Amino acid sequence: MTDPILPLPLQWAAHLARDRRRSVHTVRAYRATAERLTAFLRAHWGGTVDAAALARITAADLRAFLAARRAEGLGNASAARELSAVRGFLAFVVPAAATPRLRGPRVKTGVPRPISPDEALALAGQVADDAAEPWIGARDWAVLLLLYGAGLRIGEAIALPARVLPLGDTLVVTGKRDKTRVVPLLPQVRAAIEHYAAQVPWALSADAPLFRGAKGGALSPGMIRRAVQAARGGLGLGDRTTPHALRHSFATHLLGRGADLRALQELLGHASLSSTQVYTAVDAAHLLDVYRNAHPRA
Incomplete structure (x- = not known):
């Protein structure tokens, strides 16, 4: 349940830390993603970004957000993590709404190289x-x-x-x-x-x-x-x-x-x-x- 007093990214960060017991670094990174998304949508839509607005987000909106992030130099692995964080944020804010289906970028799995x-x-x-x-x-x-x-x-x-x-x-x-x-x-x-x-x-x-x-x-x-x-x-x-x-x-x-x-x-x-x-x-x-x-x- 969201709190109308706190901004949505802060509410999600508190949920991750308190209820999901995520690390400080994870909470900081996911909060930053949520803040980037809401700031982008505010400019993209030209209006307030609240739970009701996020319930209407489309795959085209998400593609536009990822395209803007890729233009800033985001690689495939980082873009995939960004999309995963966005999905988690949307599921928290509007749990009853279906998150738009959007395939993330292909990420080549790196194999760790051991030393002797x-x-x-x-x-x-x-x-x-x-x-x-x-x-x-x-x-x-x-x-x-x-x-x-x-x-x-x-x-x-x-x-x-x-x-x-x-x-x-x-x-x-x-x-x-x-x-x-x-x-x-x-x-x-x-x-x-x-x-x-x-x-x-x-x-x-x-x-x-x-x-x-x-x-x-x-x-x-x-x-x-x-x-x-x-x-x-x-x-x-x-x-x-x-x-x-x-x-x-x-x-x-x-x-x-x-x-x-x-x-x-x-x-x-x-x-x-x-x-x-x-x-x-x-x-x-x-x-x-x-x-x-x-x-x-x-």
Whole structure:
């Protein structure tokens, strides 16, 4: 139910955050899409854009909106996400009305490219070696090992509270939409986190973030991304070697060693098995690369 006092995009953002438990980044992006749509329609129709007006929106109106966005340089993948957000917004504002049928742009699904175990460890080691202080190097090493050794997303690792200490054989992780899962901790990963915790110059109270920035605040994911970007060039690793590539590598290497797809889905925290099935293609691509590089007649 909408509130006539708040603008419709703000109402939708509140619904996504409160009722759908979407992330801050998702809420911000979807709200921006709704604001762009209503602003476009205000100029396109030359009148007020309220729930009654949105109930009469046509496929031609949506095509005009997407055409305007494409003229601003929007690519296929971004246009598809924009259309998906628009559909969600319209369904929220006018749930009884049928959203006009409009086929989105074709999006070629990209296959994540993993890196080898040696490359993953070399990357984490280079980032740690490049750190300004020893405790920061220990922190970066621990964070990157969590991505590669436990399959965490960068946001999940950064969000860990200090109450996870002392560590056991498993770690409870809060993922997308506040869903929790239990992941096993390899001894090497546990040792890396404990080494960092022993060096960090701030008290790690239970409710405080485990991983701290240089000034004691919560560590920003951007700091880790920039550190990886700076380190990968010297190791001959490509632009697609990001912190998230370590999570891809975790999944691909487990699958290559015979891991069950359902078990991998649980470890990664995927809501749908289809999200995990992409790694079957990843593993095949990885094996083909190995074959081409090693076979004398490839």
